[in-house]
Amino acid sequence: MKEQLEAIQAEALERISQTEDMKELQDIKVAYLGKKGSLTGVLRGMGKLSKEERPVVGEIANKVREVITTAFDGKSEKLEMARLEQQLEAEAIDVTLPGRPVKVGGPHLLTSIVEELEDLFIGMGYEVREGPEVETDFFNFEALNLPKDHPARDMQDTFYITNELLLRTHTSPVQARTMREYKGEKPVKMICPGKVYRRDTDDATHSHQFTQIEGLYVDKNVRMSDLKGTLDTFAKKMFGEEREIRLRPSFFPFTEPSVEMDISCKVCNGAGCNVCKGTGWIEILGGGMVHPKVLEMGGYDPEVYSGFAFGMGPERIAMLKYGVNDIRQFYTNDIRFLKQYHKA
Amino acid sequence: MLVSYNWLKNYVDLGNLTPEELAEKITKSGIEIEGVEYVAEKSTDVVVGYVMSCEQHPNADKLNLCQVDVGDQQLQIICGAPNIAEGQKVAVAKPGAVLPGNFKIKKVKLRGIESNGMICSLKELGIEEKYIPTDIADGIFVFPEDVTVGENVDELLNLNDAVLELDILPNRADALSMLGVAYEVGAILDQQVNLPDEAVTITKDNAAENYISVEVEAADLNPYYGAFIIRDVEIKASPLWMRNYLMAAGIRPINNVVDITNYVLLEYGQPLHAFDYDKFESEKVLVRRAANGETMVTLDDQERTLSEKNLVITNGKEPVALAGVMGGANTEVTAETKNVLLEAAYFNSKSVRGTVKQTGLRSESSTRFEKGIDPNRVKKAGTRACLLMQQFAGGKVAAGAAEFDELDRTENVVEVNLEQINKRLGTEMTAEDVASILKRLKFDFNQGGSLFSVQVPTRRGDITIFEDMLEEVARIYGYDNLPFTLPQGAGLAGALTIRQSLKRKVKNYIEGTGLMEAMTYSLTDEVDIKRLISPEISEHKSTPVALSLPMSEEHKYLRLSILPEILQVLSYNSARNQTNLGYYEVGSIFVSDEPTVTKQPDEKLRLSGALTGKWLEQPWQQEKKDVDFYIVKGIVEGLFDYLKLTVSFRQAKIADMHPGRCAVLEMSGQTIGFIGQLHPILAKELDLKETFVFDVNLEIVFAAYDSIPSYTLIPKYPSVARDIAFILDEDVNAGDVKELIEEIGAPLVNRVDIFDVYQGANLEEGKKSIAYSLLYQHPEKTLKDDEVEESYQKIVASVNEKFNSYVRS
CATH class of the missing domain: 1.20.1270 (Substrate Binding Domain Of Dnak; Chain:A; Domain 2)
Structure with missing residues (x-):
């Protein structure tokens, strides 16, 4: 068996x-x-x-x-x-036929730049503060050492609503408001992005509405060299490690000493070209050591505290970084324009 | 301020610096140079020629045949200039010469006669037309007799001079003069400053007071007025070098007296004004506030109506000048003028600023008064002008000046100490460094160890406090020499606030649904200010906030809705053949509840969007879908689901929206926005196809948002699904039935979904069928069949009763 x-x-x-x-x-x-x-x-x-x-x-x-x-x-x-x-x-299919499109929207170029700047400064310990676009004459001018009839008010043509109300010409009033809120008791380290307005006719380089980001650091023993170091860090992160900065004396009523910052031209690496008008340098922002009157009006004792402030325009940064040649492009929102700058 | 390089060399040694190198140094030390331009493009072989003879061209009425001696040779030149004459010394471009614009001069024949070169006008030599004196605008330039024949004209006419354009900011009024720039450059290059000659030979036995007296009624606006008298002047052209410098500085030469006032204005930064003394009609200068309604005719022949805000110079009776702004036509210096009354005064900047704003007249003079002049230079400038009028107008200068003088000329004293400087700048300067910088700036100071007491010259009225002096020290030390440091203070934590990060999340979500972010203007026009305002805003009778002086009608009001702006964006794009569009914006609207705005309006953040065209298009699979109401609703529902907030939609009618396809959004009974189709009439007006919009009040949404999600137990017990289809009247809203099901079914019915909507064949006219799927679940037990059945029957009965419906079998 x-x-x-x-x-x-x-x-x-x-x-x-x-x-x-x-x-x-x-x-x-x-x-x-x-x-x-x-x-x-x-x-x-x-x-x-x-x-x-x-x-x-x-x-x-x-x-x-x-x-x-x-x-x-x-x-x-x-x-x-x-x-x-x-x-x-x-069951094989033709993989070369197009896929079903997925709609992907995206942020406006200016938002991308503002958020990049926000993240950069948050990383350096700054908080992000916002404030009203319709401001009082006091916060837009007087608290920033620009009393009525000050000639420097001519530097910023202003849209007034009443004698005391206006569209802010810069985001600096947010600095003034923050200092008052902190009552001179603790350090202020903030940036303030937002829309600002000037009484300008719109053309390739002027816009009656544009954006600004300003920064303010008030503490004991803040030095001008700290401003230089901070701006250098910012410029290298924003425009590339190989960029150099230079500071030039300037004038703003709210800072003393005041500076203007140039970065070495990316196109010609400082040799001089059309973009930098032959100088090798491109102006990026203004800033300086906070004027003692501004500190005082913000409730900070200038004998004890010092600080620096700076301000820049995201439009200008976009124009330099991405070669946008007409400021109106930002506000016409041409889909073909916006999509160019929308990538991961 | 335009600064001639050659002129500047008279005051300060510029060494071997090229204009461009100098510009770079000035820019880095404090005053931005916007550009360096040359007076003229380079030309070659243009020399002084002597016109030996000048006859009419035999074959042409308007041409002259000239024999010209150019030193090394004699040239026959044909010239068409109306002012050519025998005996003149002129600029001759020899054959082979190259003029600006690469214009090559060759021997040519004109109407049969040979011409060997060209006699040049200033324009042909490259000088900008607007600076060329009007009397020779159409003609050639004629040199003074003392120039040498054959000499190259470049230097004589200052053609090779470079002009630096200084961008003067409000704090540096001192640099609105050649002397001020000389001090600045002297500090930068560590060079001395050579001051101009002010020594006038005084005509004996006559004092200015014998001719004129000065009275000032408004000392607060005019603390100093000096009247100088220069008699027997001969009005003619000013010397060539002066005309050259004026043209380089952007001022057109007129005659010697006027040119001298302009020259000294530029040299000292002190505005001067020359009156024709014989037309003054009095021996008294009276400075006073104008009477309301008083009129005068200014030099530009305009009649001006004045007010008490304007300061005027009068002859005791009527105004002869608008103080610091412009002279009057009645006392203007002309070719016939013999005796000159010269004004050197200090006018208060606010007063001049007010008059400039009111009249719109802005001049080289008013600009300087507005920004502030040096009190110590007023009289010196008057004296300097007297000297020049004596030298170049043959005038006899009366002794002294008739004056009113209450001018404060005290110098500020600012204390600085080395430790303070180093602490604030982050530097390690020594006391010697600081002392050396102060010397370069030509500031007097007393030094006690590391403490400096600096006496600030009045030319630098901008320096009043420590920080001002700090800037002076820092900029001469060189911003380039400051170290790079990072703040030493205790580290602060930076982070977005909940609201800021929520805003980013909302935007990211919306972009994820395929919409592009737009950034539009906050200022809008008369029409758009009224359009598409969400009911919770419009029902509060908000007043539009308007600008008091808009630049244009387009940008006049602060917006009450973002939608009109986004619709403009859709219009703009669709006019450019971009037809499938979806845009959104997160931004503020400006709401005021005052009938007349006196307070800051409420700035309310909104999320608005608009879509038009195809939502989906896949040509080869024949898939196509236009944007519709439910796509937009899905986007909005998705947002609230993402935020874990409950929103409901209620049919509504809103102006400019499709009356049958519009809903308001509600949260806890509160309206927070709307969605729907744009009214076809408005869509057509904007050249848009069917367009759908949404608008959400983010203030209310953000306030309701809870950043920490609450924990709900995930149910352990099985669920039971039941479906019901109701036959309903077609005007019943699916959502109303759903709400009733949820109400009656609670708490066992966990979820209600609509899975089918049908209307048409097999159904009576006016009826529709809607199918709901119900999910029963109990958190703590397994439901029994009869429990479900009981609830189900209750729901059916309630719905049928309320909506007059029946269950489809």
């Missing part, structure tokens, strides 16, 4: 390995392991065996069943894989 079982096993394995058809494989399984299968038939004849022989043959029979089942499973999986492969092959 043992020989009989081994013969069945050999025959079954042979047939399983020969077939390449799932249906036939199923039939083979039934033919050996099914109720009427040959292995089953052999097992049925086990009753005729002696008590001693029965477990021995039983063990062999079980082993044969196991071997056949394993072979069947293996073959079945193999055939299934082949079938699937064939099916997937048939």
Whole structure:
């Protein structure tokens, strides 16, 4: 009987390995392991065996069943894989046809620049402060050492609403407001981005509305060299590590000493070209040491505290960094313009 | 301020510096040079020629045939200038010469006769037309007799001079004069300053007081008035060098007397005015405030109506000059003038500023008074002008001046100490460094160790406090020499506030839905100020905030809605064949509840957007979808879902919106904006196809936002789904039915979704079918069938009763 079982096993394995058809494989399984299968038939004849022989043959029979089942499973999986492969092959598509477009919007170029600047200064420990666009004459001018009739008021043509109300000409009033809020009791380290307005006719380089970011740091022992170091860090992060800065004396009523900052021209690397008008330098921002009167009006004792402030225009930065040549482009919102600057 | 390099050399040694190098040094030390321009483009081979003879061209009426001696040769030149004459010394471009504009001079034949060169006008030599004296505007330039024939004209006419354009900021009024610039350059280069000659030979036995007296009624506006008398002047052209310098500085020469006042104005920064003494009609200068309504005719022949805010110079009766701004026509110096009354005065800057603002007259003189002049230079300038009139107008100068003098000439004293300087600048200067800088600036000072008491000359009226002196020290020390340091103070933590980061999140979300951010103007016009205002704003009868002096009608009011501006953006783009558009903006509107604005308006942050054209387009799969109401609603719903805030939509009618496709947004019963389709009439007006908008009051949304999400247990027990389809009248809102289902089904019904809306075949006219899927779930147990069934039946009954509907089988 043992020989009989081994013969069945050999025959079954042979047939399983020969077939390449799932249906036939199923039939083979039934033919050996099914109720009427040959292995089953052999097992049925086990009753005729002696008590001693029965477990021995039983063990062999079980082993044969196991071997056949394993072979069947293996073959079945193999055939299934082949079938699937064939099916997937048939499902092939033309991958060169265009995909379904996903709409991606994006921020305005100025927002990108403002947020980049915000993040940069947040990293240096500055908080971001905001303030009203309709300001009082006091906060826009007087608190910044620009009393009424001060000639320097001519530097900023102003949209007035009443004698005392105006559209802010710079974001500096936010500095004045913050100092008052902090009551001269703790350091102020802030930037203030926002919209500002000047009574200008719109052309390629002027806009009656534009954006500004100003920074203010007031603390004990703030030095002018700190301003220089801070601006240098800013310029290198914003415009590239290889950029150099230079400070030039300037005048703003709210700072003394006042500076203007140039960066070395990226186009010609300082050699002089059209972009920098041959000077090798490009003007980026204005700043200086906070004027003692401004500190005083903000509630800070100029004998104890000192500080620096700076201000810049994101439009100008965009124009320099991305070669935008007309400030009106920012406000016409031409989709073709905005999309150019919208990338990750 | 235009500064001639050659003129400047008279006061300070410029060494071998080129104009460009000098400009760079001045810019780095404090006054920005906006540009360096040359008086004329370079020319070659232009020399002085003597016109030996001048006859009419035999074949041309308007041409002259000249024989000209140019030193090394004699040239026959044909010249068409009307003012050419025999005996003149003129500028001759010899054959082979090159004039500005690369104009090459060759031998030519004109009407049959050879011409060997060209006699030049100033314009042909490259001088800007507006600076050329009017009498020779159409003619050639004629030299004074003392020039040498054959000499190159470049130097004679100052053609090679460079002009530095200084951008003078309000604090540096001192640099509005050649002397001021000389002091500045002297400090930068560490050079001495050579002051001009002021020594006048006085005509004996006559004092100015014998001719004129001075009375000032408004000493606060005019603390010094000096009247000088120069008699027997001969009006003619001023010397060539003076004309050259004036033209380089951007002033057109007129005659010697006027040129001298302008020359000294530029040299000293002190405005002067010359009156024709014989037309003055009195022997008294009276300075007073004008009477209201008083009139005078100024030099430009305009009649001016004055007020008591204007200071005027009078002859005791009528005004002869608008103080510090412009002279009167009645006393103007002309070719016939014999005797000159010269004014050197100090006018208060605010007074002049007021008159300038009122009249719109701004001149070289008024600019200087407005910015402030040096009290110690007023009289000196008068004396200097007298000397020049004596030298170049043959005048006899009367002794002294008739004066009114209450002028404060005290110098400021500012104390600085070395430690303070180093502490504030972050430098390590020594006392010697500081002393050397003060010397370069020509400031007198007393030094006690590290303490300096600096006597600030009156020319630098801008320096009054320590910080002003700090800037002087720093800029001469060189900003380049300051070290780079970072603040030493205790580190502060920088971060966005919750509101700021929320604003960024909202924008990121909206951009994620495919919209592009726009940035538009806050100022708008008469029409747009009234359009598309959200009901919660418009119902408060807010007054538009208007500018008192707008630049244009387009930008007159502060906006009450961002939408009109965004619609302009859509219009702009669609006119450029960009048709599938979606824009949004986050910005402020300006709301005032006062009938007349006196206080700052409320600035309320809003999120507004507009979409038009195709939302989806995939041509080869034939997928196309236009933007519609539900796309926009989905964007807005998604936002509130993202913020975990509940918003509801209520059908509403809003002006300029499609009456049937518009809804207001509500949060806890409060209106917070609206969405819908733009009224087709307005869309057409803007040349837009179907356009959908949304507008959200971010102030209310941000106030309701809770940055920390509350924790809800995720349910453990299985849910049961049931679907119901109702047949409803077509005017029933799906949302109303949903609300009722939620109300009746609570708390077991966890969620209600609409999954089918149908109208048409198999349904009666005027009916529609809406199918809802209900999700039942209990937080603490498995629901039993009969519990669900009971609730379900209750819902069906309630809906059918309220909406007169029945369940579709």
